[in-house]
Amino acid sequence: AQTVTQSQPEMSVQEAETVTLSCTYDTSENNYYLFWYKQPPSRQMILVIRQEAYKQQNATENRFSVNFQKAAKSFSLKISDSQLGDTAMYFCALLIQGAQKLVFGQGTRLTINP
Amino acid sequence: DAGVIQSPRHEVTEMGQEVTLRCKPISGHNSLFWYRQTMMRGLELLIYFNNNVPIDDSGMPEDRFSAKMPNASFSTLKIQPSEPRDSAVYFCASSPRRTNYGYTFGSGTRLTVV
Numbered sequence: 001a002q003t004v005t006q007s008q009p010e011m012s013v014q015e016a017e018t019v020t021l022s023c024t025y026d027t028s029e030n031n032y033y034l035f036w037y038k039q040p041p042s043r044q045m046i047l048v049i050r051q052e053a054y055k056q057q058n059a060t061e062n063r064f065s066v067n068f069q070k071a072a073k074s075f076s077l078k079i080s081d082s083q084l085g086d087t088a089m090y091f092c093a094l095l096i097q098g099a100q101k102l103v104f105g106q107g108t109r110l111t112i113n114p
Numbered sequence: 115d116a117g118v119i120q121s122p123r124h125e126v127t128e129m130g131q132e133v134t135l136r137c138k139p140i141s142g143h144n145s146l147f148w149y150r151q152t153m154m155r156g157l158e159l160l161i162y163f164n165n166n167v168p169i170d171d172s173g174m175p176e177d178r179f180s181a182k183m184p185n186a187s188f189s190t191l192k193i194q195p196s197e198p199r200d201s202a203v204y205f206c207a208s209s210p211r212r213t214n215y216g217y218t219f220g221s222g223t224r225l226t227v228v
Contacts, residue, residue, distance in 0.1 A: 033214050043203065045219035052214070091157065095216065100145060100209075101170070102217060104157040 002027045004094050006105035013082055014113050020067075021077045021108050023092030031097035034068065034075045039107075040088040048090070051075065079110075087112045118220035120206050126226045132194040135223045137206030138187055147217060148181055148191050149205040157205075163189065164211060196227045 092105040183189040207217035
């Protein structure tokens with residue numbers, strides 16, 4: 001079975017600061033995909049970034065980047081120059097290649113303070 | 115595309131009543147997923163369909179829960195009879211059948227059973 005663990009229930013930083021959210025996962029599979037989803041107060045689940053496990057290069061989307069450490073089964077999200085609109089719950093998720101079930105972590109509530 | 119459309123956005127009902135949640139997936143997506151989100155248990159996959167056929171309903175908590183997908187553009191999740199512990203946000207999501215790009219989520223239905 002696959003599991004995803006987010007050890008930080010809540011985080012808070014000042015606007016413009018950089019923040020890193022942690023995620024670890026467990027799977028015996030070699031081919032898989034990792035995701036970070038954002039859930040703002042509007043409740044909508046929004047895909048932030050995606051990483052393919054067979055790629056060593058870390059994914060980047062504008063101010064969002066990941067640090068993917070396959071051997072350590074770690075997948076952290078870095079948000080640079082944080083903005084008030086980044087305030088949300090952030091979920092880490094795992095999808096095994098060929099499977100369809102997206103397994104989520106418990107989430108980290110991130111607050112960006114003005 | 116309008117995205118995944120769920121209705122209603124909010125539902126308040128009395129214990130014992132039947133509740134029906136509705137979902138319209140993205141056109142062309144042939145996989146549909148129902149998730150439940152609670153503070154205690156996070157995001158749980160209840161059931162998913164491929165080409166309108168239920169594939170895995172192992173996450174459905176009890177016989178009081180049922181889901182149908184009569185055609186490619188519509189699915190329902192029914193709870194009968196409802197109980198206060200069913201109070202949660204219910205998400206519908208869709209994806210192409212073979213995808214490694216995660217899902218597209220609807221805005222969710224917040225269900226409150228009093």
